Amino acid sequence: MAAFGRWKAQRLARQDCSRRGALDERVAGVVRLLNGRAPFCTTSSCSGRLVLAEGGAALSAGIPKRRCRWLLVAHEPCGCADVMAALENATGNVVFKFEPFVLHVLCQELQDAQLLHSVAIESGFKNSGITVGRGGKIMMAVRSAHCLEVPLTHMGKLMVSEEYIEFLVHVANQKMEENATRIDRFYKHLEAALEAAGGVSSSPSTDTGQVHAVYVRRRKRKTAREQDVLPSPEGHNEELEPGDDPEGSLDIFAGITL
Amino acid sequence: MAAFGRWKAQRLARQDCSRRGALDERVAGVVRLLNGRAPFCTTSSCSGRLVLAEGGAALSAGIPKRRCRWLLVAHEPCGCADVMAALENATGNVVFKFEPFVLHVLCQELQDAQLLHSVAIESGFKNSGITVGRGGKIMMAVRSAHCLEVPLTHMGKLMVSEEYIEFLVHVANQKMEENATRIDRFYKHLEAALEAAGGVSSSPSTDTGQVHAVYVRRRKRKTAREQDVLPSPEGHNEELEPGDDPEGSLDIFAGITL
Numbered sequence: 001m002a003a004f005g006r007w008k009a010q011r012l013a014r015q016d017c018s019r020r021g022a023l024d025e026r027v028a029g030v031v032r033l034l035n036g037r038a039p040f041c042t043t044s045s046c047s048g049r050l051v052l053a054e055g056g057a058a059l060s061a062g063i064p065k066r067r068c069r070w071l072l073v074a075h076e077p078c079g080c081a082d083v084m085a086a087l088e089n090a091t092g093n094v095v096f097k098f099e100p101f102v103l104h105v106l107c108q109e110l111q112d113a114q115l116l117h118s119v120a121i122e123s124g125f126k127n128s129g130i131t132v133g134r135g136g137k138i139m140m141a142v143r144s145a146h147c148l149e150v151p152l153t154h155m156g157k158l159m160v161s162e163e164y165i166e167f168l169v170h171v172a173n174q175k176m177e178e179n180a181t182r183i184d185r186f187y188k189h190l191e192a193a194l195e196a197a198g199g200v201s202s203s204p205s206t207d208t209g210q211v212h213a214v215y216v217r218r219r220k221r222k223t224a225r226e227q228d229v230l231p232s233p234e235g236h237n238e239e240l241e242p243g244d245d246p247e248g249s250l251d252i253f254a255g256i257t258l
Numbered sequence: 259m260a261a262f263g264r265w266k267a268q269r270l271a272r273q274d275c276s277r278r279g280a281l282d283e284r285v286a287g288v289v290r291l292l293n294g295r296a297p298f299c300t301t302s303s304c305s306g307r308l309v310l311a312e313g314g315a316a317l318s319a320g321i322p323k324r325r326c327r328w329l330l331v332a333h334e335p336c337g338c339a340d341v342m343a344a345l346e347n348a349t350g351n352v353v354f355k356f357e358p359f360v361l362h363v364l365c366q367e368l369q370d371a372q373l374l375h376s377v378a379i380e381s382g383f384k385n386s387g388i389t390v391g392r393g394g395k396i397m398m399a400v401r402s403a404h405c406l407e408v409p410l411t412h413m414g415k416l417m418v419s420e421e422y423i424e425f426l427v428h429v430a431n432q433k434m435e436e437n438a439t440r441i442d443r444f445y446k447h448l449e450a451a452l453e454a455a456g457g458v459s460s461s462p463s464t465d466t467g468q469v470h471a472v473y474v475r476r477r478k479r480k481t482a483r484e485q486d487v488l489p490s491p492e493g494h495n496e497e498l499e500p501g502d503d504p505e506g507s508l509d510i511f512a513g514i515t516l
Contacts, residue, residue: 131375147405150408
């Protein structure tokens with residue numbers, strides 16, 4: 001427990017010098033709420049984005065990840081004109097994607113991850129799940145299946161009309177709005193769950209052992225164990241940038257991967 | 259441990275009278291491999307599918323799940339003609355989806371879920387994750403981000419050309435083939451991991467306490483605890499049928515949900 005607190009303090013101290021302010025306000029609120037509680041440390045996040053991603057011009061297997069590039073990334077609703085303009089640069093196979101909110105949180109104990117998992121499921125993030133690494137590191141990933149993935153060009157040739165692009169952008173913007181609603185719901189449910197659980201507030205630099213009665217009851221149900229938590233290889237807790245795709249590969253066509 | 263074994267035996271006995279043979283051969287192999295080991299019990303699966311799903315004709319929020327229907331479901335590569343024929347029945351908002359392999363496995367202990375999780379990640383199923391229910395039930399979900407979700411019609415009007423449909427079906431079929439390759443990879447990695455771990459073979463009706471040395475070492479690293487495992491509400495371990503969408507909602511457009 002003490003090890004987790006020290007490690008968290010180091011991470012959050014690094015974070016103060018990094019890209020603060022780069023997070024979408026909604027996500028920043030969630031991140032602050034979690035990092036203000038001792039058992040949680042957020043590691044990476046994406047508020048949700050619209051993406052135009054291009055793979056290689058050759059449709060063959062084994063094209064390395066570095067051959068993909070991003071023609072457009074938007075974290076807010078965008079317009080048809082933005083997409084059409086970006087598509088003018090297309091030379092290969094372009095896919096239009098909507099990717100919803102993603103959040104990774106390191107958790108001190110399994111019951112902390114369970115609390116977060118329940119909140120995520122309740123808020124509509126139904127692909128959320130826990131990972132327990134070999135060293136005992138417990139990660140909760142908030143994920144949703146609420147996406148779009150639409151092939152638009154083949155070897156540089158646009159396969160749909162501008163009317164379809166306009167329709168697609170409209171659908172994607174609606175998903176972006178629904179995504180924002182879900183983040184708000186997640187924040188409210190999380191706040192309520194943390195209140196109900198009592199939990200512990202902490203400044204980033206202090207370690208705390210104080211545990212509310214509810215947490216004590218929950219922990220008594222599980223066997224306490226020391227955790228050896230290694231720093232996450234994912235780096236700072238900031239918006240995932242183009243090219244950062246920790247959760248999946250961008251398979252535009254079979255064989256083309258990020 | 260004994261409770262898990264008894265519960266598993268009951269589930270597998272039910273399964274023998276259910277839709278055996280309905281599983282895709284690849285998935286059936288994975289299911290057999292897992293159920294042949296005491297710490298695992300598969301609950302639901304889908305080998306991967308192409309789907310044409312239609313939501314309501316009205317684009318409004320809060321359309322209940324029962325308003326969605328499936329115009330086409332294919333577990334093997336399909337042809338453009340199949341999709342065009344199915345689209346003739348469209349009256350609302352239709353989305354073409356490719357959904358990859360999904361598998362849910364109840365695990366006796368956390369380290370069993372961790373083994374399975376490592377195998378899933380190694381095989382390319384990067385959205386896999388563990389759920390630990392309040393009663394202690396441990397579920398590992400094998401999931402991938404390797405999908406397609408393409409709006410095709412708006413209020414019954416087809417928004418793309420037949421040429422695009424042909425192109426889209428070609429892309430989807432390639433994803434289907436890549437999906438099959440990943441399932442095969444998963445099977446091989448799983449087989450190797452189970453061999454390396456020693457593990458325990460069991461008939462569905464017997465409970466076993468014999469544990470291989472490797473498992474003993476792994477369990478010593480974690481604190482053993484009794485598990486109270488409740489029967490899964492998901493029902494039989496069989497192919498997820500149209501309308502079964504345990505993992506996510508089918509948001510054709512914002513506000514339209516299954």
